[in-house]
Structure formats: structure tokens, C-alpha cells
Amino acid sequence: MILVSVGTQLPFDRLIKAVDVWALERGRDDVVAQVGPSDYLPKAIDYFPFMEHERFFALQSRCAVMVSHAGMGSIITAMELGKPLIILARDHLRHEHRNAHQEDTLRQFAGYPGIHAARDEDEVMELLDRSATMTAGPQIDTSAPREFIDRLAEYVEQDMRRGRRSRLLDLLRRR
Amino acid sequence: MSRSALPKIGHDPEQALHAGARVALSEPQVVTLPVRTRVLLIASGGGHWIELTRLAEAFRNCQCEFVSTAPNLVAPVGDRPVVKVTDGSRDTTWALVRSFFQLWRIIRSRRPDLVVSTGAAPGALALYIAKLHGIRTIWIDSVANSDELSLSGRAVRNVADLCLTQWPHLASRDRRLRYFGRVL
Numbered sequence: 001m002i003l004v005s006v007g008t009q010l011p012f013d014r015l016i017k018a019v020d021v022w023a024l025e026r027g028r029d030d031v032v033a034q035v036g037p038s039d040y041l042p043k044a045i046d047y048f049p050f051m052e053h054e055r056f057f058a059l060q061s062r063c064a065v066m067v068s069h070a071g072m073g074s075i076i077t078a079m080e081l082g083k084p085l086i087i088l089a090r091d092h093l094r095h096e097h098r099n100a101h102q103e104d105t106l107r108q109f110a111g112y113p114g115i116h117a118a119r120d121e122d123e124v125m126e127l128l129d130r131s132a133t134m135t136a137g138p139q140i141d142t143s144a145p146r147e148f149i150d151r152l153a154e155y156v157e158q159d160m161r162r163g164r165r166s167r168l169l170d171l172l173r174r175r
Numbered sequence: 176m177s178r179s180a181l182p183k184i185g186h187d188p189e190q191a192l193h194a195g196a197r198v199a200l201s202e203p204q205v206v207t208l209p210v211r212t213r214v215l216l217i218a219s220g221g222g223h224w225i226e227l228t229r230l231a232e233a234f235r236n237c238q239c240e241f242v243s244t245a246p247n248l249v250a251p252v253g254d255r256p257v258v259k260v261t262d263g264s265r266d267t268t269w270a271l272v273r274s275f276f277q278l279w280r281i282i283r284s285r286r287p288d289l290v291v292s293t294g295a296a297p298g299a300l301a302l303y304i305a306k307l308h309g310i311r312t313i314w315i316d317s318v319a320n321s322d323e324l325s326l327s328g329r330a331v332r333n334v335a336d337l338c339l340t341q342w343p344h345l346a347s348r349d350r351r352l353r354y355f356g357r358v359l
Contacts, residue, residue, distance in 0.1 A: 007221055007222075008220060008221060008245070008262075009262070009264060052245075052246060052247050053220070053224075053245055053247070053248055054247065054249070070319075071221060071222050071319070072221075072222030072223075072225065072226060072317055072318060072319045073221040073222035073223075073224075073225050074222075075222075076222065076225050076226070076229070076358070076359060077225065079359060098264070098265065098266065098326075099326070100322075101319055101320055101322070101325070102319075104319070104320070104321045104322040105319040105321065107321075108321045140359060142228075142229065143229055143232050144229040144230050144232075144356065144357070144358040144359070145356055145357070145359075147355075147356050148230070148233075148355050148356025148357065148358070149230065149232050149233045150233075151355040151356065152230060152233035152339075152355055153232075153233040153234070153235075153236070155313075155337060155355075156212065156214075156233065156234065156237070156289065156313075157212075157236075159289075159311060159336065159337070160212050160288060160289070160311075167336065171336075174350050174351055
């Protein structure tokens with residue numbers, strides 16, 4: 001199964017359409033898509049606007065390949081589950097998002113093993129053609145790296161013991 | 176009595192027991208229980224929530240309560256149900272106003288010691304509300320924002336007690352930001 005997701009806040013018809021056209025051309029009936037608040041009605045793929053986290057996670061665990069916008073939720077989940085991921089970034093110039101951060105995200109994560117970045121719809125279809133032989137990156141731990149967790153925990157513990165004066169001084173020093 | 180006036184007791188249960196015993200010996204009428212920091216953690220559904228769950232272990236010694244915009248989530252730490260609030264962004268002002276009042280009620284009723292958020296807009300509102308109530312705050316900007324801080328992050332970096340970015344080059348440009356690591 002190929003699973004497409006675009007997040008809950010905004011539609012991303014360019015991606016849904018590309019996958020739908022590809023599924024129609026190739027005669028695939030194993031494509032499922034979470035389409036968000038979209039106006040486009042897919043012809044060849046099963047779709048739904050939104051699903052509860054737990055049920056959606058079950059779908060993500062079952063699928064062979066994930067296709068998504070450049071959202072961190074999809075990227076992290078694909079890495080945690082060890083699934084190959086095809087990403088197309090939302091283009092803010094086409095009003096697909098509020099700012100250009102998805103393009104930045106794509107640039108940062110495009111080199112990761114198992115993450116396949118597409119520049120446009122045509123490249124999404126090309127990558128989908130190769131999806132049967134696509135490899136995933138190694139599965140990552142479901143918790144952030146130890147050092148990050150420890151530094152944050154240490155900060156919280158120390159900050160809760162600090163008095164008003166020391167916090168005020170710290171605030172002034174940072175300005 | 177304010178929290179800071181209480182004897183300083185660590186979160187290590189053995190140490191706490193020891194300190195408690197000492198207090199009991201010198202003043203038999205005073206019994207001090209170890210104080211667990213009460214933390215309210217807020218993240219919108221999707222990536223923000225997943226980033227928060229990856230960091231939740233840092234708060235394992237705290238009494239945690241989670242808030243999100245997605246329904247029926249499971250708290251990564253503790254067994255309290257995840258509170259749902261309305262999702263809003265700067266495109267949907269009225270939804271954001273609704274989430275503001277919901278968060279206001281939650282923070283007024285829970286009175287946490289610390290409010291933590293990984294975004295997005297409702298989390299930023301929560302940090303402002305917390306600040307108005309003299310509650311400490313931590314903002315953790317999403318790993319997605321590698322070129323500049325998110326709009327919510329820029330809105331809270333002057334009020335948050337700790338404002339983390341997950342990209343060292345952003346922290347080196349701005350003294351208000353700090354870098355502790357990355358969620359992956």
C-alpha cells in the first residue's frame with residue numbers, strides 16, 4: 001500500500017492530483033490518501049480528509065511507501081518506522097503554505113537515507129514508478145537523542161530552584 | 176507559603192525521603208512531601224506533537240499534563256488524558272481567539288509551575304498567558320525551521336524563559352536563542 005498525507009491545516013491538491021493521475025495511469029488500487037480540507041476529488045485513490053492519530057499511525061505502520069508534503073510529522077514518522085518517503089514541498093508562492101519553511105525543511109532532510117525529495121509533480125510520478133524497489137533508511141529511536149533530553153531535564157530542574165533575582169539577571173544578560 | 180520558600184528537595188526519591196526525615200526530626204510538627212514540578216505541555220497535532228513526544232522523557236520526573244489540537248491523543252508521560260483545544264493559525268483568527276480562551280481557562284485552573292510548547296500558534300498563546308500569570312515558560316522551535324525561527328517563535332522569544340532552536344547557526348545569530356540539540 002502507498003500512503004499519501006498532507007497534514008490537517010491546509011489542502012495540497014498538487015500532490016494529491018499527481019498521485020491520483022499516476023494511480024489512474026498505472027491502474028493501481030492500493031493507494032490511500034489523507035487529503036485535508038481539499039476541493040479536489042481523486043478518481044483512482046481511496047481518500048479521507050482526516051483520521052485520528054492512532055488509526056492513522058496503524059496505516060503508516062502497514063504501508064510500503066509514504067508520500068507527503070515536507071511536514072516534520074511525516075518525516076519523523078517515516079524515519080521511526082523505517083519507511084521510504086517521497087516528499088514534495090508546499091510552495092508558498094502558489095499559496096500552498098504561509099511561508100517558505102517547507103522548502104528549507106526539504107533542503108535539510110533531502111540527503112537523509114530513505115527520504116526521496118521531488119522538485120515537482122513529474123518527479124513525484126517518476127519516484128512512484130521506482131517505489132517498488134525503494135529502500136528505507138535505518139529505523140530511528142522514538143525518543144530524541146540522550147544529550148538533548150538530559151540537557152533539557154537538567155535545565156528544568158535547575159530553573160525550578162532558581163530565585164527571581166537570578167532569573168532577572170539572566171534575562172537582562174541575554175538582551 | 177510560596178514554593179521557593181519550601182526546603183529544597185531534589186526529585187530523587189531517596190534523597191527526598193532523607194531530606195523529609197531530617198525536617199521531621201528537627202520540627203516534628205512539619206511534614207514536607209517532595210514537590211514535583213507541575214508542567215503543562217502544549218503542541219498542535221502532527222509534527223509539533225510528534226516533536227513534543229520525542230522530548231517528553233525530559234519531563235519524566237515532573238507531573239505532566241498535555242494539551243493538543245488533535246483529538247484522542249495518548250500522553251507520552253503520565254496517565255492524564257490529553258486536553259483538546261481548538262486549532263487556529265494566523266489565517267483563522269476566530270479559531271485562534273477560541274483557543275486563546277480555552278488555554279486561558281486551562282492555565283488558570285491548573286496553575287502549573289512551567290508551560291512548555293513546541294508550537295504552533297496555540298502554543299505561543301499559551302506561553303503569553305503563562306507569562307501573565309508569572310509561570311515559567313519554555314519554547315522549543317520546530318526542527319523544520321532551519322533558515323529562520325518560526326513566526327510563533329519570533330513572537331515568544333522575548334517572553335519565554337528559555338527559547339530553544341534546533342539549529343546551532345540560528346542560536347549563534349541571536350542571543351535570545353539557545354541550542355540544546357535536535358529531536359532527530
